[in-house]
Amino acid sequence: MPNDPVNIYEYEAIAKDRIEKGHYDFIAGAATDEITLRRTREVLDSIVMKPRMMVDVSHRDLGTTVLGEKISFPVLLDPAGNHGAAHPDAEIATVKAAGKAGTVMALSSHSARTLEDVAEAATGPIWFQQYFFKDPELTLGMASRAEEAGYTALCLTLDAKISPKRERNMRNNYVGPVSPNYAQLDLGNHHWQFAADAPAGAMDIRDQAATWKDLEWLAGRTKLPLIVKGIMTGEDGRLAAESGAKGMIVSNHGTRYLDTTFTTIEVLPEVVDQVNGKAEIYLDGGIRRGSDVFKALALGARSVLIGRPLFWGLAVDGEDGVSAVLEMLRSELDATMGICGCPTIDDINFDTLGGISPLQQAFDLRDRRR
Numbered sequence: 356m357p358n359d360p361v362n363i364y365e366y367e368a369i370a371k372d373r374i375e376k377g378h379y380d381f382i383a384g385a386a387t388d389e390i391t392l393r394r395t396r397e398v399l400d401s402i403v404m405k406p407r408m409m410v411d412v413s414h415r416d417l418g419t420t421v422l423g424e425k426i427s428f429p430v431l432l433d434p435a436g437n438h439g440a441a442h443p444d445a446e447i448a449t450v451k452a453a454g455k456a457g458t459v460m461a462l463s464s465h466s467a468r469t470l471e472d473v474a475e476a477a478t479g480p481i482w483f484q485q486y487f488f489k490d491p492e493l494t495l496g497m498a499s500r501a502e503e504a505g506y507t508a509l510c511l512t513l514d515a516k517i518s519p520k521r522e523r524n525m526r527n528n529y530v531g532p533v534s535p536n537y538a539q540l541d542l543g544n545h546h547w548q549f550a551a552d553a554p555a556g557a558m559d560i561r562d563q564a565a566t567w568k569d570l571e572w573l574a575g576r577t578k579l580p581l582i583v584k585g586i587m588t589g590e591d592g593r594l595a596a597e598s599g600a601k602g603m604i605v606s607n608h609g610t611r612y613l614d615t616t617f618t619t620i621e622v623l624p625e626v627v628d629q630v631n632g633k634a635e636i637y638l639d640g641g642i643r644r645g646s647d648v649f650k651a652l653a654l655g656a657r658s659v660l661i662g663r664p665l666f667w668g669l670a671v672d673g674e675d676g677v678s679a680v681l682e683m684l685r686s687e688l689d690a691t692m693g694i695c696g697c698p699t700i701d702d703i704n705f706d707t708l709g710g711i712s713p714l715q716q717a718f719d720l721r722d723r724r725r
């Protein structure tokens with residue numbers, strides 16, 4: 356249909372009109388001046404790919420694995436709180452779309468539906484995201500609920516233990532709802548209102564003292580493989596792998612915690628280098644095009660994840676909207692692979708990118724010939 360959105364940006368434009376302003380700003384916004392939020396797109400857009408001719412690309416296979424789990428293409432669903440802000444079916448719609456697309460959904464512990472209800476509706480692999488809490492029993496309790504419900508990996512978010520400053524939320528006086536995941540737990544004296552990343556509330560129970568030793572401790576106490584989220588330096592990548600992480604997400608939390616950091620794609624090569632194959636590496640942040648997925652894979656990511664676009668898909672058309680967003684990325688990636696002469700995921704490597712400007716390359720070539 357002529358008015359149907361043809362890319363993820365157009366999904367966001369429609370979603371903006373449908374989502375209540377406080378929720379929209381919470382989803383779209385980021386820390387302080389949102390400089391890195393904008394720069395994320397600029398950096399991704401500035402990376403160039405090199406089309407290759409006369410390669411047999413008549414059969415293209417986008418399939419790969421994450422932690423041994425088969426997925427139909429290397430795009431996973433990031434953990435992001437309260438899908439109910441975008442659609443009444445919330446994470447039930449999202450998890451169904453993930454299953455249909457043949458990929459993994461990581462559920463946020465701040466989901467609008469219980470982790471058990473979401474697991475029940477899942478038709479594909481699911482991971483559960485949580486934090487290190489001050490109370491170790493809460494950390495283990497969440498992990499064992501996830502394990503019992505059928506989640507196949509535990510994603511520990513490391514970059515969200517200090518309250519961020521998000522000025523859109525301050526202006527809107529935004530307070531998010533309490534997730535039923537927490538309501539069902541015996542929280543002892545943790546009875547306060549969840550303020551969804553506002554200065555108080557949800558942050559209070561997160562353990563600001565957590566160190567790599569705690570990751571080792573948790574790895575020894577759960578059967579689920581651990582994935583850490585929030586890695587932004589090569590050294591932290593190496594330490595995570597040494598402390599028991601089987602996977603890690605190179606992520607700056609969609610720039611929602613700290614502004615003026617590197618963008619994730621900029622630090623990816625350093626992390627890949629220092630982890631040296633000891634854990635799987637995924638990347639999120641600003642992925643809006645199939646070509647972005649291609650670029651992340653070329654620089655060493657095994658898969659990417661998407662956050663905000665899930666809300667845009669949900670707001671436009673619930674489960675079908677999330678499916679449409681995922682299929683858009685799939686078809687763009689498929690075409691990019693074909694044009695770059697990469698029939699399979701394994702064919703995507705560093706050489707498929709042109710890192711420096713062609714003019715610089717021409718000067719280098721001239722200098723070499725001299």
Ligand SMILES: Cc1cc2nc3c(=O)[nH]c(=O)nc-3n(C[C@H](O)[C@H](O)[C@H](O)COP(=O)(O)O)c2cc1C
Nearest residue numbers: 382433434435436463512608609640641661662663
């Ligand atoms: C509304 C919203 C809620 C989020 N909630 C969580 C969360 O509960 N846990 C978490 O680890 N990350 C959370 N994130 C961060 C995402 O997992 C992800 O790192 C980020 O959104 C990726 O960037 P993108 O939105 O540009 O794709 C949230 C992001 C958004 C936009």
